[in-house]
Amino acid sequence: MNRNSNLAAFKELLLRTCGHSFEKDREQALSKSITKRMKVRGVDGHDAYISLLMCDSDELLRLTELLTVNETYFFREPDHLNMVIDTLLPEFMTIRSPKPVRIVSAGCSTGEEPYTIAIMLWERFGADCERLFDIVGVDIDSIVIASAKQGAYGKNSFRGMDPSLLERYFDPSCSGKYQVRDYIKKLVRFEVVNLLDSSYPVRMQQPDIILYRNVSIYFPGQVQREIFGKLAELLVDEGLLLVGVSETFHHDVGILSLIRQGPLFYYRKTPPIIFAERRSSKHISQPAVQWRGESVQAVPVSTIRSVIRQARLPEKQASDVSGLRQLSDVRERFDEAITLAHLNKYDKALDIIAAIIEQDNSFEKAYSLKGSLLMNASRFDEARSVCETILNRDLLCLEAYLMLGIIARQKGNNDEAIKRFREAIYLDASCWLAHFHTAEILFVQKDVKRSRNSFETTLKILESGSLKERGQAFFPLSYNAEQFIVICRHKLSLLDSSKG
């Protein structure tokens, strides 16, 4: 048997067992690894070694471990992670509560990715993370999983991370490495799993969010499809799957919906009969609405109800029958836009809002929703121009000041943001979102006293109960009042500990 036909047998075996293909430049790596393992096992000749691999699954794993590409680091491709934490996660927290939101890092390598998620969550929720989240990292390679469990990292792993986080979440060790602190380590569990296996362990079942980033690049098309299908099946309804930036379009195979949020993409499991049976009894059922011939249920969270309640149409329109018809038509389409917003279908929602404004440009709430949608889609410049339009029409519109503050904060213009939040508070002293953002800015600026005051005010308003229902009228995809309460308490405890 010549050398290449020997390699062909190895390639075939590895494709079947771990899904990797070894063509062109990877062929040499395969050949070297085989030689290395043959030496270790004292095997003479490719034929004898392939026979050994066929009957010794441990040996097959050892060879696989030499061939996996384990490149990873903390805060890799952070835009995706920020999107998850800032805008996508809150929905799952609400649905799952009081159970933890389940996050799986599939192909986690040495653990930097799931630990990054744990650190980001700890930054927001502190010790409550233990009850709020369940994070699991899996990989085919037992060596990287052992290293992830240990949680000690060299400098290279921190090349994408803010150095202040290194101080907060790691301890230097005598080996020159940095050891992840126990309270972060405790949040993540690791397990050896081959994503090609016919079934996955219990820990991986029914995740809300799967990070499957920079793994599929090593798989040929048919393996990519197979694993993508398995992960999709694993997800809960409406669950999310994120792939690496360079992999996004490999996977649009009709199993999950590809969703765009600003410049970023992710996949969502949206079965055809959506929302008729939602997972949580916490959701109040809403009447079904029609969208392009499909019956979809309006997403029933209190924030939406408050938006709809606030949508007041001009009285004069209701003065005759056609006015009434127009009124109900506009209201129905406004509801549709909100439903679509909650499905993250911002472009479609914006189309409807544009049509509403064209039909009735006195419908003020349509402008506020438009600004909010543009903000959620990270189209900040357009959102700002909508806010300016709103203020030209109504100088007392609270939402416009709030949105301008949030946009300024996103752009890193903290002075402008604080000014806008102050204007919002001037209009309504109980506008907790303005107090909250002010507190966050002051926190980052290390203005301990003023930050504490603002967090305390936010907490007081939220805890007063009567205002909880208000949620965040025009920011339907962000955290709810209860979640903000946890964040405020955590920040106050950090401010307290910074005193001493």
Ligand SMILES: C[S@@+](CC[C@H](N)C(=O)[O-])C[C@H]1O[C@@H](n2cnc3c(N)ncnc32)[C@H](O)[C@@H]1O
């Ligand atoms: C490049 S790392 C990606 C790490 C991390 N997700 C990131 O984006 O930084 C790819 C990981 O996928 C793992 N992997 C490859 N094939 C796998 C399989 N069949 N099952 C599970 N993990 C696999 C490799 O062992 C490797 O650690």
